[in-house]
Amino acid sequence: MWRYSRISDLDLDSYTLAAPSATVVPPALQPILDAIGARSALVIGGQPVGPVADGLVIGLDDQPAPLGEVAGEPDALVALNAAFCELLTMRVEKGTVLRDPVVVVTWVDGDGTSLFPRTLVNAEAGADAGIIEILASPDVASLVVPVTEVDLADGAHLKYLTIQVLGPRVWQVGTQASRLGRDADFLSYNVALGGDYARVRSESVLAGAGGTSRLLAMFLGDDRQMHDFATVQSHRGKHTTSDLLFKGAVANDSHSVYRGLIRVEKGASGTNAYQTNRNLVLGQGAHADSVPTLEIEENDVRCSHASAVGPIDEEQRFYLESRGVPPEMADRLIVSGFLDDVLERVPVPQLLPWLRATLAERLAQAEAVRP
Amino acid sequence: MSHVLLIEGLRANVGSKEILRGIDLEVNSGEVHVVMGPNGSGKSTLSHVIAGRPGYEVTGGKVTLDGLDLLTLPAWKRARAGLFLAMQYPIEVPGVSLVDALSAAFVSNGRPPALVPDLLAAEADRVGLDRRFLLRPLNVDLSGGERKRNETVQLGVIGPLFAVLDEIDSGLDVDALRAVARRIEGATAESGLGVLAITHYNRLLNELHADRIHVLIEGRIVASGGPELAEELETTGYAAYGVDEPVVVGAAVGAARLAGAAGAASGAGNGGRPGASAARTDLDPFADPFA
Numbered sequence: 001m002w003r004y005s006r007i008s009d010l011d012l013d014s015y016t017l018a019a020p021s022a023t024v025v026p027p028a029l030q031p032i033l034d035a036i037g038a039r040s041a042l043v044i045g046g047q048p049v050g051p052v053a054d055g056l057v058i059g060l061d062d063q064p065a066p067l068g069e070v071a072g073e074p075d076a077l078v079a080l081n082a083a084f085c086e087l088l089t090m091r092v093e094k095g096t097v098l099r100d101p102v103v104v105v106t107w108v109d110g111d112g113t114s115l116f117p118r119t120l121v122n123a124e125a126g127a128d129a130g131i132i133e134i135l136a137s138p139d140v141a142s143l144v145v146p147v148t149e150v151d152l153a154d155g156a157h158l159k160y161l162t163i164q165v166l167g168p169r170v171w172q173v174g175t176q177a178s179r180l181g182r183d184a185d186f187l188s189y190n191v192a193l194g195g196d197y198a199r200v201r202s203e204s205v206l207a208g209a210g211g212t213s214r215l216l217a218m219f220l221g222d223d224r225q226m227h228d229f230a231t232v233q234s235h236r237g238k239h240t241t242s243d244l245l246f247k248g249a250v251a252n253d254s255h256s257v258y259r260g261l262i263r264v265e266k267g268a269s270g271t272n273a274y275q276t277n278r279n280l281v282l283g284q285g286a287h288a289d290s291v292p293t294l295e296i297e298e299n300d301v302r303c304s305h306a307s308a309v310g311p312i313d314e315e316q317r318f319y320l321e322s323r324g325v326p327p328e329m330a331d332r333l334i335v336s337g338f339l340d341d342v343l344e345r346v347p348v349p350q351l352l353p354w355l356r357a358t359l360a361e362r363l364a365q366a367e368a369v370r371p
Numbered sequence: 372m373s374h375v376l377l378i379e380g381l382r383a384n385v386g387s388k389e390i391l392r393g394i395d396l397e398v399n400s401g402e403v404h405v406v407m408g409p410n411g412s413g414k415s416t417l418s419h420v421i422a423g424r425p426g427y428e429v430t431g432g433k434v435t436l437d438g439l440d441l442l443t444l445p446a447w448k449r450a451r452a453g454l455f456l457a458m459q460y461p462i463e464v465p466g467v468s469l470v471d472a473l474s475a476a477f478v479s480n481g482r483p484p485a486l487v488p489d490l491l492a493a494e495a496d497r498v499g500l501d502r503r504f505l506l507r508p509l510n511v512d513l514s515g516g517e518r519k520r521n522e523t524v525q526l527g528v529i530g531p532l533f534a535v536l537d538e539i540d541s542g543l544d545v546d547a548l549r550a551v552a553r554r555i556e557g558a559t560a561e562s563g564l565g566v567l568a569i570t571h572y573n574r575l576l577n578e579l580h581a582d583r584i585h586v587l588i589e590g591r592i593v594a595s596g597g598p599e600l601a602e603e604l605e606t607t608g609y610a611a612y613g614v615d616e617p618v619v620v621g622a623a624v625g626a627a628r629l630a631g632a633a634g635a636a637s638g639a640g641n642g643g644r645p646g647a648s649a650a651r652t653d654l655d656p657f658a659d660p661f662a
Contacts, residue, residue, distance in 0.1 A: 318424050319462035319509070323525060324450035324476035333475060337466025337508065 055096030221254030515542025
């Protein structure tokens with residue numbers, strides 16, 4: 001599971017355990033909070049700040065499920081997280097529909113420290129909610145090992161958006177696990193822009209019949225950054241659907257890895273499972289690996305996977321150039337356009353302008369350091 | 372002010388094969404030059420080399436715009452100097468709208484990008500392109516005809532000094548061809564646009580008034596003349612130039628008849644050049660049957 005990754009460079013001894021992270025909104029994050037607007041609750045450093053909507057229970061000790069029940073067998077870092085974590089639990093009560101998203105901010109600001117946030121989300125039967133997790137830091141050399149477990153009861157609907165804008169020296173080794181009950185509907189969306197080595201392992205288990213899980217990610221690598229994604233779409237219940245779309249671009253000397261597994265277990269008949277990973281390689285020293293895999297133990301299934309790695313299409317660039325657009329601007333337009341189909345599916349539409357602007361800014365930076 | 376696009380002794384290869392073997396052309400502001408030739412004569416190569424498309428090696432000669440050597444410039448600087456290429460097969464650019472692309476072009480050219488949306492809307496109306504296409508990703512899910520109208524809209528918004536039209540007439544029904552040709556003629560009259568139109572089909576000349584016709588055979592201009600040269604080609608084909616290929620006039624007759632009928636139903640007339648259409652009604656498969 002760790003093939004292709006830089007994880008062997010990780011030196012745990014170089015970090016000390018951090019004190020609980022900030023509990024006020026860091027000024028750097030105000031623009032994104034403004035863009036989100038109304039919310040059902042704001043959680044910073046594991047603590048709710050301000051009012052919490054009815055039907056939403058946030059607590060440090062209201063533990064709906066044992067640690068690891070959703071995440072499954074832990075790898076070394078999930079085990080480490082379990083040992084050192086600050087636990088946050090969120091429960092959306094049965095039948096509750098939260099109109100506005102819950103915003104969870106993790107601000108990693110201790111230089112030389114490690115942080116182990118653990119989030120357990122329980123969407124009870126028929127609940128409908130959205131959670132936006134913002135993982136951010138100033139320019140510090142830190143390690144963050146977030147583990148999020150999402151449990152969706154029968155008929156629950158949950159959208160989970162993670163916006164990772166960590167500083168360029170932060171290591172992230174994250175795990176996101178979801179388990180879906182009957183007819184549950186889950187959407188996970190990762191925006192990965194920051195970090196030095198940024199790893200997200202995302203596993204969705206379709207346990208009950210009729211569940212639907214959509215996994216999306218948009219990433220941009222720059223400098224010597226590495227984005228490392230591992231995904232598992234695990235079908236256990238009958239007539240379940242999963243659909244994955246991960247798209248990203250790597251500039252300069254950055255690197256991305258995508259490893260995706262669709263697993264259809266015996267008995268999961270009527271499964272529909274799709275997986276698409278497309279990568280645009282922008283820099284001479286940039287590199288993208290894409291390794292999709294299928295493991296199917298049932299007959300009556302429909303599965304497909306597609307992956308692509310390639311540079312900017314010369315014809316597209318020429319077309320824009322022939323209109324008088326300089327090549328750097330043309331490239332930026334093409335990359336934004338390439339990412340746009342995943343971008344526009346972001347579950348919080350009011351965030352789109354902020355996302356587009358942030359992406360444009362990052363692309364301009366990527367270009368500025370181009371040799 | 373009059374401008375000149377001058378092509379002198381232009382030679383170019385694709386791989387190790389010489390495609391252009393010494394082309395000389397002079398296009399002045401307001402003039403329409405049409406280059407005709409059989410398949411494989413080098414028509415598209417000529418347009419691509421002028422515009423700077425990758426994949427061609429220029430082995431000799433010059434292309435200048437008011438004395439500025441275009442061949443040493445990257446494609447976008449040629450465009451900025453006043454050259455426009457309308458492509459035979461406009462490229463799809465997923466996720467990038469016409470507004471985005473032309474705004475970027477305006478910014479790089481020091482023009483206010485805020486002008487782009489209104490200009491686009493006005494140009495779209497002029498060539499009958501539904502305005503909703505302006506917001507779609509460039510050329511994605513557009514029909515052949517819509518793409519050509521789209522190219523013409525861009526030409527209108529950018530307002531170049533010279534336009535190279537690479538088979539602007541292919542894939543167009545008669546109404547679209549007429550709309551596109553009128554817009555281009557309008558630009559020659561209004562802003563003195565100089566046009567180098569490259570075509571396989573004589574029918575373009577039914578709609579676009581040409582000042583000069585050039586016959587391109589195996590990478591060389593073998594004959595140049597007035598509009599009468601096109602009529603001659605129509606009857607004799609390229610046989611006189613040693614090529615056994617008729618000039619295609621009626622390839623799209625069926626489609627054109629349907630389109631013509633649709634045009635009549637929507638109230639589009641066959642105006643423009645009444646003399647020409649009247650004289651050719653019996654021959655011209657694109658003439659409006661109800662005119």
